[in-house]
Amino acid sequence: MGTSEKDRALMKNSKKICSSLLLLLMTACVVSGCGISRGSKNKLKFAMFGGNNWDVAVQDSYEVMENVIERFERAHPDVEVVYETGVLKDDYSEWLSEKILSDDAPDVMAVSKTDFDRFVDLDILQNLDDYVNDDTEFNKSAIYSAALETGKINGSQYALPIETIPYLMFVNKSLLSKENIAIPGNDYTFEDLYDICSKVTKDTDEDGLLDQFGIYKYSWRDAAAANNAVLFSEDGKSCNFTSTELKDAIKFMNSLELLNEGQTVTQEMFDEGKVAFMPLTLAEYRTYKTYPYKIKKYSDFQWDCIAMPKGPDGDNKSRIDTLNIGMSSMSVNKDIAWEFMKFLTTDENVQLELYKETPAASVLPSVMESDEAEKVIEDGEEDADQLVHSSMISDTIKNGSAELRFEAYEGAMNMADSEIMSLIASGLDIDIDSSMRDIQTKVTDYINRF
Amino acid sequence: MGVAKTPQKLNIMMVIMYFLLSAGVIFYAAFFRLSLMRIVIHHGARSFLNDINNVPRNLTFSLIMACIGTAALGLSWILRQLSESRQTHIFLLIVDFFLCLYITSLLDYNYNGIFLWAFANILMYTKHYGHWYLMTGFGVVIYIVTGTSAGIMRHKMWKLGDFTATYPLELQGAIATVFGLINAASIILFFIFCIMLIAYKQETIDNINELYSKLSAANTKLKDANARYEDLMAENARMAKVVERNRIAREVHDTIGHTLTGLAAGLDACVALSVNAPETLKKQLELLAETCRQGLIDVRKSVSQLRPDTMERQSLLSAIRELISKTREVTGVEIRFECTIISLHLEEDEEHAVYRIVQEGITNAIRHGKATKIKIEMQRTEEGIHILISDNGEGCKNIEEGFGLRHMRERVQMLQGKIEFRSEAGFEIETEIPLRMGEDI
Secondary structure (H helix, E strand, O other), rough: OOOHHHHHHHHHHHHHHHHHHHHHHHHHHHHHHHHHHHHOOOOEEOOOOOOOOOOOOOOOOOHHHHHHHHHHHOOOOOOOOEOOOEEEEEHHHHHHHHHHOOOOOOOOOEOHHHHHHHHOOOEEEOOOOHHHHHHOOOOHHHHOOOHHOOEEEEOOOEEEEEEEEEEEEEEEHHHHHHHOOOOOOOEEEEHHHHHHHHHHHOOOOOOOOOOEEEEOOOOOOHHHHHOOOOEEEEOOOOOOOOOOHHHHHHHHHHHHHHHHOOOOOOOOHHHHHOEEEEEEEEHHHHHOOOOOOOOOOOOOEEEEEEOOEEOOOOOOOEEEEEEEEEEEEEOOOHHHHHHHHHHHHHHHHHHHHHHHOOEEEOOOHHHHOOOHHHHHHHHOOOOOOOOOOHHHHHHHOOOOOOOOOOOOOOHHHHHHHHHHHHHHOOOOOOOOHHHHHHHHHHHHHHHHOO | OOOOOOOOHHHHHHHHHHHHHHHHHHHOOOOOHHHHHHHHHOOHHHHHHHHHHOOOOHHHHHHHHHHHHHHHHHHHHHHHOOOOOHHHHHHHHHHHHHHHHHHOOOOOOOOOOHHHHHHHHHHHHHHHOOHHHHHHHHHHHHHHOOOOOOOOOOOOOOOOHHHHHHOHHHHHHHHHHHHHHHHHHHHHHHHHHHHHHHHHHHHHHHHHHHHHHHHHHHHHHHHHHHHHHHHHHHHHHHHHHHHHHHHHHHHHHHHHHHHHHHHHHHHHHHHHOOOOHHHHHHHHHHHHHHHHHHHHHHHHHOOOOOHHHHHHHHHHHHHHHHHHHHHHHHHEEEEEEOOOOOOOOOOHHHHHHHHHHHHHHHHHHOOOOOOOEEEEEEEEOOOOEEEEEOOOOOOOOOOOHHHHHHHHHHHHHOOOOEEEEEEEEEEEEEEEEEOOOOOOO
């Protein structure tokens, strides 16, 4: 009798224990649940740096983004977009990192190139593959593929481009006309460029030193892109620095270098109008050349831009740069965040507005090739035989090559850069094949460490 | 099923362990939280992100949950102390294990010392339930896997070192020392606990051994006692036989002896009568035959352990009177019975003894003393009953106690009474028998 009573008491006891633990668990759920529900009033935090992504002295319009957000909110009445901006580009990375570490990451954020790899590696950014593939409204092919490519790492989409800029070739029209050289067409080759450079490189004041040069700032990377040299596999697991394309590009760089007879071309010389060519971003072009900015620079001579030259095995391909936005992997409003990203990237009105109000280009060919876009560049341009048009920019972007994205990319590229620069500086005295094999080994070793 | 109460010393050790390990957990969690705040305040967030493998998230939540989690562990321990049910213990131990796993995950596996608490509890409580070695082995594997040194789970984790590295160099050493001390203290404490537990278990085993040896000794004694008891039983049986033999001898002597004495005296009378009184002789012979038959019945009864028939049917006094009148008729001896007692209720053995003493006294007077007059006095005294039997027989110079007298003495002694035999003029038997419940006179 006594034992059965005891058993019952024990059973009661263990029931009590169970229920108290259950209570504890529920409390924990509620506590953690509060954390989630606090952010879920369909508030969408959107972070964008103030100022400008393209290193030009103009302000990306705050107003245009405000307008865009207002339109988005009108289309989605249950959403309130909190636009966090004002931090300058230089401070943005630190500001954003602090937000992330304070568990206050914005749902949608502008991601600078330098942060992109790291943020993907740390799972700060959401993998967008499922959205890109499953959302039937989202048409990948409507976006410049090279621009879309910049948001990929190891073949997965982590960011979408909202603005892009191609590299153009600045041409000093005054200098060329003085030398009676016609401006090359947009399909000119390495050889054409070399011819012109060799013709303009001369000692005009006859002091025994060259004072007029062919090209400034053109790098082996530009040449490699133009000659279709593929340096890395898409996943970043292997590299190829021994291809003929790359060797030809380097040989071409070397030949241009030799024209200068060991003299170094400086920005100053270029500003004085003594250099015929220089790669220039679209942003710079628009800032210095077109309305509404038209900032006074290079105003002592006539200039314009053409496409980049093409190598014997390549195209008139130029590097492109983009401004990308990503989604926080910790966001509780991912679907809305995706809608907003999609809106910024693929809505033609948004893109046209951005094209009008910022010095960059739209990421949509349909926008760039529209009549309205054409007016953006032409408006306020006095030069009748202007070479740059929206459609020309569009072609350049279509031909553009985005830098590959993988973890070891930055380091591998820096390593290759210094090796190839010193190779070119040495004037290709050494056997180029064995040097490239050397570089191949070093870079392979480096990327294998990741 | 119940678990032996754990000794005070071990409990104190467990309390110390609990507080140190919990403090370790909370210290880690607080260090991470505060370090992150410091990083943000010093604008080192971006370079911190560069150095880590995983973004530490919700550290405030982790700190709170670490506190709640350790509190829950303490609660679970208290419940374990209160409860004696095996199911509750096992359930709580499992809960503990998952709590530890959760707490360790909150710290991103930077400190797994709290697992030592779970093991200590498993060691403490599951020894009684079997499979403890399985649980312990499993626990050790978990401990190693979740440990900072194993490197199995290190790929996408943030590390203590990442946080430490954000401090000025001169502080880093001190921080590393503090955490080293926490880790070392956790393990040392666990180690001490294990030693204490082993010592406790050994003590228990020693106690059990001691109890066992005591039990064996008691067992041996019990066996000896049993053997002695069996001997005693055999002896008792032997004694019972002897007693029974004596009884039969007494009965034979009392009944047959008495009858034969009567017969012998009667036959002597017949010899004298045969010359001139054939009619009286015939009567005398018929009386002797009757006495002979009565003696035969007495013998049968004695053999079947029954009391003489006279005693069975009558009170003691009437039985004695019958005995006297029969003897008088058979032997012609003059017997005077002087009794001051009107009625007497005695125990059976007392009645028996009184009757036999009277019978034996008469028999002896006739047989040995050749008496012609016998006087029997019987009265109640303070303590019991007083009997005096005297005759006018030959008596004897030296009283030799034969079978009859010895038996009389034995019977009286059995009743804590006194008996005296005297022989001056004739023979005298005087006895005093205390009565157990002599009431009415």
